[in-house]
Structure formats: structure tokens, C-alpha cells
Amino acid sequence: MMQYSDFAVSGRQVSRLGFGAMGFAGWFGEQSEAEHIRALLLALERGVNFIDTARAYGASERIVGEALRQWDGPSPFVATKVEGLAGITQWGTPVPVEHAFPKGQVIASCEASLREMRLERIDLLQLHTYWANWGISGTWMEELQQLKDQGKIGQIGISVPDHRSDMVLPIVMSGLIDSVQTIINIFDPTALEVLVPVCAHNRVAVIARCILDEGGLTGFLTADAEFPEGDFRRDYFDATVPRGAYIDKVDALRRFVPANASSLAALAIKFALHDPHVTTAITSMHVPDFAEANSAAMDEPRLRDEVFQLLMTRHRFIKNFNNVKHFGRLP
Incomplete structure (x- = not known):
């Protein structure tokens, strides 16, 4: 049964399992647009009501918009992200904020998102990347606040570019944002130690990503x-650690199945959602099979606390694959 939580101070409840629409960009291999739409509609039918997309995800916003026009149920909570102009490096290393989000870029990106999805209002607009050296003020923040005052967006969020979640603590405590999107999974649960409690104290929503x-x-x-051409994972699992080492770490988790979860995927989803202060956890459900399997994990009992603690403390495998994702494999 789907679970729901309050999204910061929005007055809205969102499903604790969220629909990640990055897969609509074709970065996990080729699927048809019709298949993507079926997947999103199936997820909505299963009670998922949080959708996360981005300007940078190719045709994703347009496909989300088309699916929403075919949906006749309650309006879901739609989140998207401002497209930065600094290219792929802006997610790998800090760039000057004026390179990524120069004056007018936040507004222009929001207007493009509204047109692409044919919406009058976006529930959550996030900076697709945020670096601590940008501080908490500037044209980018002024434009976000302006869009909120105009009613074009409901809430303001930021996305942590890589595994260093503690870098965003000052802006979380500033009272200027409503949500943070960050990596949380069995292999890297560190955001649960500091960032998530600080977000809870400041009534800032937490969107967990990369949960699988x-x-x-x-x-x-x-x-x-x-992996086929166009699938970014062709290098992702091989460049920073030997593939065999990664597989060994995953195999060590198999002893928890089926006693604690029906599958490894369900175990990972239940882990990411164990802390009640994680507002929603998004995972790519770009094909119907993924939407069905991931939503089914919500029907399972919560992980026992002792199992969660064992996963949290003894199965960490922290590595930064982001450099590979954004810069490619070393020659």
C-alpha cells in the first residue's frame, strides 16, 4: 500500500515512492515513448503522485506532459529542474554560479518547462546542481523567489551534485529553500547521518535519489x-572499481532476501525509505515492469530496525561514480 508524507510546508502530501523520469531521456537504452507513458500512468494508478524530471533530460518533460494529459485522476506533484548552461562539468566540479545560472536563466528555464509540460504551475522547481561556494544569495535565488511570488512555482529546491551531501547544510538552514535532492542508498547512506536530520529540524523536504x-x-x-550505445552505464560500473568487486558487494546483500524483502530492489527501496524524514525516494520507472515492481515494494513490511542498522553500518561501499558519469573513463 502506498505511503504518503507531507512535502515541507506546501500543504501537499506526496507518495514516499517517487517517479524518476530521467529514463525518458533514453540514457538507459532505447524504449518507445508509448512505453514511457504507459509506465507513468501505471505508477499513477498504483498511488505514486510525485514526478521528478528536468530540462536536461532530453524529451522527458514533454513526455511527462503528454502522460499527464492522458491521466484523469488527481493531479500529481510535479518537480523539475532548472537547466544550467555550464555544460556537463557543472555536475562534476564547482563552476562559477554565473556560468551555470547567469541572469535570466532560472526564469527562462522555468518558462520552457511550463511550455513543454503545458502546465500553468510547477509544484517544485529545483536548481539541477548547487555548490556550497555559491552561498545562499544571488540573481539565481532572486529569480526563484520571483517565480514563487508570481505563482509559477510552488516550492524551491536544490539538488546535491554528488555524494558530498553535507555541503548544502548552510542553505538548508537559511530558510530559503523547501527541499533537497540527494543520493541515499545502501552503499552510500551518509546523507542519513547529518543532512536528513538537519532537514527535518528545518522543515525541508528530502528527496532521495540513486536509491538503486x-x-x-x-x-x-x-x-x-x-550496455548498448547511449546507455551511460557502459563505463559507470567499471571505471572506479573492478566490476567483480561491485558484484561481490551486491552478492553480500543476497542473504537478506527473501527474509527481509522480496528482492534486492525491494530491499534497496525499503532501506532508502526507512527513515521517516526521507520525504520521497525517486527511482527510474521508465518502463511498466519497473513501475509495477517498484510500487509493489511498498506493500511489504518495513525493514526491522536491526536489519536497517546492519545495512547502514556494515554494507557501505562509498565510491564516486559521478566523475565517470560526467567526464568519462580515464584514458
Whole structure:
């Protein structure tokens, strides 16, 4: 049964399992647009009402908009992200904020998102990347506040670019934002130690992402698995650690299945949502099978606290695959 939580001070309740629409960009291989739409509609039918997309995700916003026009149920909570102009490096290393979000870029990106999804209002607009050296003020923040005052967006959020979640603590405590999106999974649970409690104290929503570690925590990866052209995971699992080491870490989790979860994927989802201060956890459900399987995990009992603690403390495998994702494999 789907669970819901309050989204910061919005007055809205959102599903604790969220629909990540990055897969609509084709970065996990090719699927048809019709299949994407079926997946989103199926997720909505299963009670998912939080959708996360971005200007940078290719056709994702347009596909989300088309699915919403076919949906006749309650309006979901739609979140998207401002497109930065500094190129791929803005997610890998800090760039000057005026390079990523120069004057007018936040407003222009929001207007484009509204047109693409054919919406009058976006529930949550997030900076797609945020670096601590940007501080908490500037044109970018003024434009976000302006859009909120105009009613074009409901809430303001930021997305942590990589695993260093503590870097956003000052802006979380500033009272200027409503949500933070950050990596939380079995292999890297560090955001649960500091960032999540600070967000809870400041009534800032937490959006967990990469909860399946780009699919690795589902156990799909094998020694001879190959990825098609266009799938960013062609290098992702091999460049920073030997693939065999990654597979060994996943295999160590198999002893928790089925006693504590029906599958490795369900175990990862339940782990990411164990802390009640995680508002929603998004995962890519770009095909109907993923939407069905991931939403089914919500029907399972909560992880026992002792199992969560064992996963939290003894199964960490912290590595920064983001450099590979954004810069490619070293020559």
C-alpha cells in the first residue's frame, strides 16, 4: 500500500515512492515513448503522485506532459529542474554560479518547462546542481523567489551534485529553500547521518535519489553484461572499481532476501525509505515492469530496525561514480 508524507510546508502530501523520469531521456537504452507513458500512468494508478524530471533530460518533460494529459485522476506533484548552461562539468566540479545560472536563466528555464509540460504551475522547481561556494544569495535565488511570488512555482529546491551531501547544510538552514535532492542508498547512506536530520529540524523536504545505484543494487549486473550505445552505464560500473568487486558487494546483500524483502530492489527501496524524514525516494520507472515492481515494494513490511542498522553500518561501499558519469573513463 502506498505511503504518503507531507512535502515541507506546501500543504501537499506526496507518495514516499517517487517517479524518476530521467529514463525518458533514453540514457538507459532505447524504449518507445508509448512505453514511457504507459509506465507513468501505471505508477499513477498504483498511488505514486510525485514526478521528478528536468530540462536536461532530453524529451522527458514533454513526455511527462503528454502522460499527464492522458491521466484523469488527481493531479500529481510535479518537480523539475532548472537547466544550467555550464555544460556537463557543472555536475562534476564547482563552476562559477554565473556560468551555470547567469541572469535570466532560472526564469527562462522555468518558462520552457511550463511550455513543454503545458502546465500553468510547477509544484517544485529545483536548481539541477548547487555548490556550497555559491552561498545562499544571488540573481539565481532572486529569480526563484520571483517565480514563487508570481505563482509559477510552488516550492524551491536544490539538488546535491554528488555524494558530498553535507555541503548544502548552510542553505538548508537559511530558510530559503523547501527541499533537497540527494543520493541515499545502501552503499552510500551518509546523507542519513547529518543532512536528513538537519532537514527535518528545518522543515525541508528530502528527496532521495540513486536509491538503486543506477540499477546496480537490483543485482542485474553480471561479469559479462554489456550496455548498448547511449546507455551511460557502459563505463559507470567499471571505471572506479573492478566490476567483480561491485558484484561481490551486491552478492553480500543476497542473504537478506527473501527474509527481509522480496528482492534486492525491494530491499534497496525499503532501506532508502526507512527513515521517516526521507520525504520521497525517486527511482527510474521508465518502463511498466519497473513501475509495477517498484510500487509493489511498498506493500511489504518495513525493514526491522536491526536489519536497517546492519545495512547502514556494515554494507557501505562509498565510491564516486559521478566523475565517470560526467567526464568519462580515464584514458
